[in-house]
Amino acid sequence: MTDPLTVHVPLDQGRDYDILIGRGLIAGAGARVAALGGKAAVIVSDETVASLYGDALRASLEDAGLRSGLVAVAPGEASKSYATYAAVCDGLLAHKVERGDLVVALGGGVVGDLAGFAAATLRRGVRFVQVPTSLLAQVDSSVGGKTGINSPLGKNLIGAFHQPRLVLADTATLDTLSEREMRAGYAEVAKYGLIADAGFFDWCEAHWRGIFSGGPERDEAVAICCRAKAGVVVRDEREDGERALLNLGHTFGHALERLTGYESARLVHGEGVAIGLALAFRFSARLGLCPGQDAGRVANHLALAGLPTTLQAVPGGCGDADALLDAMAQDKKVKDGALTFILARGIGQSFIAPGIETNAVRAFLQDELGAA
Amino acid sequence: MTDPLTVHVPLDQGRDYDILIGRGLIAGAGARVAALGGKAAVIVSDETVASLYGDALRASLEDAGLRSGLVAVAPGEASKSYATYAAVCDGLLAHKVERGDLVVALGGGVVGDLAGFAAATLRRGVRFVQVPTSLLAQVDSSVGGKTGINSPLGKNLIGAFHQPRLVLADTATLDTLSEREMRAGYAEVAKYGLIADAGFFDWCEAHWRGIFSGGPERDEAVAICCRAKAGVVVRDEREDGERALLNLGHTFGHALERLTGYESARLVHGEGVAIGLALAFRFSARLGLCPGQDAGRVANHLALAGLPTTLQAVPGGCGDADALLDAMAQDKKVKDGALTFILARGIGQSFIAPGIETNAVRAFLQDELGAA
Numbered sequence: 001m002t003d004p005l006t007v008h009v010p011l012d013q014g015r016d017y018d019i020l021i022g023r024g025l026i027a028g029a030g031a032r033v034a035a036l037g038g039k040a041a042v043i044v045s046d047e048t049v050a051s052l053y054g055d056a057l058r059a060s061l062e063d064a065g066l067r068s069g070l071v072a073v074a075p076g077e078a079s080k081s082y083a084t085y086a087a088v089c090d091g092l093l094a095h096k097v098e099r100g101d102l103v104v105a106l107g108g109g110v111v112g113d114l115a116g117f118a119a120a121t122l123r124r125g126v127r128f129v130q131v132p133t134s135l136l137a138q139v140d141s142s143v144g145g146k147t148g149i150n151s152p153l154g155k156n157l158i159g160a161f162h163q164p165r166l167v168l169a170d171t172a173t174l175d176t177l178s179e180r181e182m183r184a185g186y187a188e189v190a191k192y193g194l195i196a197d198a199g200f201f202d203w204c205e206a207h208w209r210g211i212f213s214g215g216p217e218r219d220e221a222v223a224i225c226c227r228a229k230a231g232v233v234v235r236d237e238r239e240d241g242e243r244a245l246l247n248l249g250h251t252f253g254h255a256l257e258r259l260t261g262y263e264s265a266r267l268v269h270g271e272g273v274a275i276g277l278a279l280a281f282r283f284s285a286r287l288g289l290c291p292g293q294d295a296g297r298v299a300n301h302l303a304l305a306g307l308p309t310t311l312q313a314v315p316g317g318c319g320d321a322d323a324l325l326d327a328m329a330q331d332k333k334v335k336d337g338a339l340t341f342i343l344a345r346g347i348g349q350s351f352i353a354p355g356i357e358t359n360a361v362r363a364f365l366q367d368e369l370g371a372a
Numbered sequence: 373m374t375d376p377l378t379v380h381v382p383l384d385q386g387r388d389y390d391i392l393i394g395r396g397l398i399a400g401a402g403a404r405v406a407a408l409g410g411k412a413a414v415i416v417s418d419e420t421v422a423s424l425y426g427d428a429l430r431a432s433l434e435d436a437g438l439r440s441g442l443v444a445v446a447p448g449e450a451s452k453s454y455a456t457y458a459a460v461c462d463g464l465l466a467h468k469v470e471r472g473d474l475v476v477a478l479g480g481g482v483v484g485d486l487a488g489f490a491a492a493t494l495r496r497g498v499r500f501v502q503v504p505t506s507l508l509a510q511v512d513s514s515v516g517g518k519t520g521i522n523s524p525l526g527k528n529l530i531g532a533f534h535q536p537r538l539v540l541a542d543t544a545t546l547d548t549l550s551e552r553e554m555r556a557g558y559a560e561v562a563k564y565g566l567i568a569d570a571g572f573f574d575w576c577e578a579h580w581r582g583i584f585s586g587g588p589e590r591d592e593a594v595a596i597c598c599r600a601k602a603g604v605v606v607r608d609e610r611e612d613g614e615r616a617l618l619n620l621g622h623t624f625g626h627a628l629e630r631l632t633g634y635e636s637a638r639l640v641h642g643e644g645v646a647i648g649l650a651l652a653f654r655f656s657a658r659l660g661l662c663p664g665q666d667a668g669r670v671a672n673h674l675a676l677a678g679l680p681t682t683l684q685a686v687p688g689g690c691g692d693a694d695a696l697l698d699a700m701a702q703d704k705k706v707k708d709g710a711l712t713f714i715l716a717r718g719i720g721q722s723f724i725a726p727g728i729e730t731n732a733v734r735a736f737l738q739d740e741l742g743a744a
């Protein structure tokens with residue numbers, strides 16, 4: 001393999017870390033993890049990912065002189081539960097993870113969030129390494145230190161900010177993703193262009209096929225996304241301000257996930273985000289904030305990449321405008337009953353728009369639903 | 373009521389807070405909690421404490437303009453479980469605790485640890501206030517930010533460092549404690565003298581009865597203990613060094629709790645600590661580190677206050693020396709298999725002693741067990 005791309009995340013208080021991006025990083029992970037210190041590195045993964053990469057990662061850790069172990073959970077969002085969290089913590093304790101040791105999260109966003117939260121709270125905090133194996137996790141969830149699980153009362157309501165000590169994004173692992181998972185992750189890639197980097201969105205329009213096929217464009221895109229996210233996280237680690245921009249497309253997207261019962265057969269997170277991005281731009285255009293042409297360009301590009309961009313595209317439907325509003329109001333980004341959206345003045349020009357009137361949102365959604 | 377005593381805990385990054393100590397603080401808690409900001413303050417308590425002080429605290433919060441609520445758990449250590457933690461988190465969410473709101477822990481150490489951990493992880497962290505109602509909690513567990521629950525694999529293995537924004541130690545609540553609970557808390561009071569303040573131990577010998585009876589000595593003692601603990605916590609928040617001194621008596625004490633199955637009918641934490649303090653001083657004396665006279669003075673004072681000071685005093689016994697060693701080796705303060713003790717060169721002169729040989733400990737314990 002060639003040298004990986006590196007994105008440094010310069011957090012304070014000795015918490016800075018590197019994100020390495022490249023094909024084949026898992027095979028050489030051991031030396032890099034061992035360089036962090038500690039005697040043991042215990043992997044948390046799901047059964048599917050563990051069967052693909054668990055042995056290779058364990059062998060690499062053991063070769064580097066680390067005692068290793070594996071705690072595997074069932075694949076899927078249902079594992080972000082209190083019960084699985086308890087099982088992972090107890091599994092790590094059974095593997096005798098002590099305060100100086102490491103937890104290694106090997107998998108997609110579910111595994112990263114779950115393992116990160118277990119690491120954040122095991123013995124009041126042990127260090128952890130992210131080895132994201134989905135495009136979504138490589139460009140989004142593995143970077144930035146948000147960890148957590150779901151409550152029956154809502155997604156990601158329980159958790160901790162806990163930064164990894166190292167992120168190894170082995171882009172060869174994406175070769176085994178389904179087309180649907182690739183597309184879903186790609187929605188988050190395009191999002192970075194839409195938030196604040198019009199040039200990157202141009203580049204995506206020209207090069208997106210290389211990301212899917214595993215050309216050098218893939219590593220480059222992952223690195224650009226990680227660099228963008230790292231910048232935001234360093235400036236606003238706890239989402240008191242700017243970090244909320246990363247939620248572009250997510251207020252609508254989360255509502256759609258909720259209304260489809262988080263059934264991945266109907267809608268996965270990235271598909272909700274794709275629809276949400278298209279809606280955020282069309283809503284911005286309707287409010288006179290953004291050229292209609294930009295909204296059209298966003299929807300066209302996402303559709304070209306195979307992603308849904310309308311409420312009609314939700315299999316089984318998503319209810320009426322009031323159901324959507326209710327689902328949005330349950331989102332944790334609601335403050336004092338007022339809806340906060342991330343809107344845009346154009347591609348690459350997003351901003352936080354608090355206090356958006358529900359009547360305006362309702363009228364917009366009714367038109368979107370009627371436009372079938 | 374007179375003005376409360378105040379201990380300031382000068383932590384960095386805007387996390388400094390006050391500990392207020394005085395009789396009747398609960399009745400006026402609302403204004404002080406409301407001054408922290410937030411719209412809601414939801415109480416976590418146990419059913420016993422809630423029945424005594426829940427209504428008064430809620431009334432005070434509501435009078436100060438805060439929306440309040442109560443989440444009550446069963447009394448006792450068994451509530452520091454994964455299941456109760458999940459129930460408390462979901463209970464707080466059902467009371468619509470948002471990121472700017474407050475959790476108020478009303479109770480002893482179990483409630484403080486549990487509610488603090490729920491606050492640390494609810495929405496990735498909301499602020500919390502400690503209202504400790506046991507002597508143990510007022511002088512120890514409510515100060516310092518250690519929060520957590522137990523795993524089936526060991527006590528306090530799951531948790532977070534999360535500092536309260538305010539501690540209100542209403543010393544009148546101790547009037548309803550049983551004699552046994554008062555004595556158990558008193559073991560931790562005496563501990564502060566033994567760790568690093570010989571003058572305070574002298575004062576305890578002269579004034580301990582006033583602490584029990586609720587005279588002004590009680591408030592003074594709580595303030596002295598909080599000031600001592602706050603100093604240690606500010607210098608070593610995450611127990612990389614000096615903070616370990618607070619575990620004087622605890623390596624033996626935790627082993628005894630483990631061997632008695634955490635059955636409070638047999639041994640409560642403070643009783644284990646009392647025996648542990650006496651053992652730590654006798655072991656120090658046996659190693660030639662500490663005058664035997666000081667070890668005798670420690671045991672005599674604890675016994676005068678009604679506390680156990682020998683292994684024979686454990687109801688139902690505690691097994692042989694090897695069982696004790698095994699139980700100690702499971703303690704989280706073990707590093708790489710070597711035993712770390714907190715020992716003393718005299719009253720008020722404790723120090724961290726890593727790498728103590730198990731053979732020396734075994735011989736000491738055998739003699740202690742044979743001394744019946």
